[in-house]
Amino acid sequence: MYVTSTEAYFDNPQPISAPSRTLRLPESRVTEDAFVFRQGDPVRHVYQVLSGAVRLTRVFEDGGQQLVAFGFPGDLVGFPCSGQHHTDCQALTATRLQPFRVSQISADTGDRELRCRYLEAALREIAAMQDHLLLMGRRSAVEKVAAFLLMLDERTGVKVGQLSHVDLPMSRKDIGDYLGLTTETVSRTLSQLRRLGVIALDGIYSVIVVRPDELRSLASHAEE
Amino acid sequence: MYVTSTEAYFDNPQPISAPSRTLRLPESRVTEDAFVFRQGDPVRHVYQVLSGAVRLTRVFEDGGQQLVAFGFPGDLVGFPCSGQHHTDCQALTATRLQPFRVSQISADTGDRELRCRYLEAALREIAAMQDHLLLMGRRSAVEKVAAFLLMLDERTGVKVGQLSHVDLPMSRKDIGDYLGLTTETVSRTLSQLRRLGVIALDGIYSVIVVRPDELRSLASHAEE
């Protein structure tokens, strides 16, 4: 089952125009925990996430890792630098990806519109990483987790009646690595938010946002 | 006095080829503390830093700010997203900048080579921001500051005999905002490194790296 071309044309934020004459590669399907690419691999393709989710991590010598970004449907992942991938990309769940050849994008012979969208996607990525930096700056655990939940809600939240359901396809450790916190602190903070009645947990991997305004104010670093 | 074309053609990391037929805009000169652009401004130009240094900050409601990046000679700053600047850009010292019209870069009619270099610069920026994220992740103040000094040394350090001199064109607060620390902690950490004999301070705004290996090991989050 293939996706429509609109879906697979990386600029998820705004609605986009018709597809082009570009040769479409067959979509990739990866299972949970499978690597899409590894840090240091030569970049042959970039991928647009069609469904599922991936995590992009930078690993360093001492065994630690920084989770640089999550890739959700619509996101383009695998931006090259000097021809190499500089992160690992691992599937959080079963994930479908639309590959694009970088040779086709970069080359002047390539599709002009594709190239343009690629640039826009890269610029969006820069802005997104700046947002991520804001999260990591001098902010408390509550602010970080609250802001993280809000981001997830915006990206993948599903309204059920008044309430918004947010799926957490990643582990507590992943969340911690993304926010610069430990697993324990993430867990504690979620419990705290639950006790405050701001969210409810429906199983381990599903959050219900009970009071979005409250959550927003907790994320905002200002008052309480 | 105009710079050579090699200097003004944003890809500072690797040596680059000949200039193109692109119309060169006159360079901009800004004085200390002057804004090059502000968050929310429509993007007409991107700028390559020729000399001096700038700071890119994202400000938020509550008055706080996150220093997203520093711009040193060779760096391209002002990447647009949805046609807007999403940071402030302020000169740390008197700074010269080479402006490029985005209309000329983005448009298909624009210079092909320029467009290509622009994309590469954006991809490098993504990688650089990932490095910045690593700094902000769960690391101690010493690790952050040591890594910061090493980065500055690589970018702008000047060898004087065996030793490397590093200029700090920014305030302690700027360093703190960049690393997710307070001014006090930055100051204390620099003093600590000085006491350890790893660095020496030559005035407030100049650091001498006395033991680079030691500094590297302090930055590395691993042993001792």
Next chain:
DNA sequence: CGCTACCTTGATTCCTCTCAATAAAGGTGG
């Protein structure tokens, strides 16, 4: 020369990490 802005240093508090134990979830094989 005094003012202002910035940096340094000190004392204390608070938050997050660390270490450790328990609990829940997921997976496997009988």
Next chain:
DNA sequence: CCACCTTTATTGAGAGGAATCAAGGTAGCG
């Protein structure tokens, strides 16, 4: 389908590190 095992999440107690609050010190500037 259940018992067992492994992995992951939660919760607690305690220690450590950075933030905060507060006071001097230094440098630059009018």
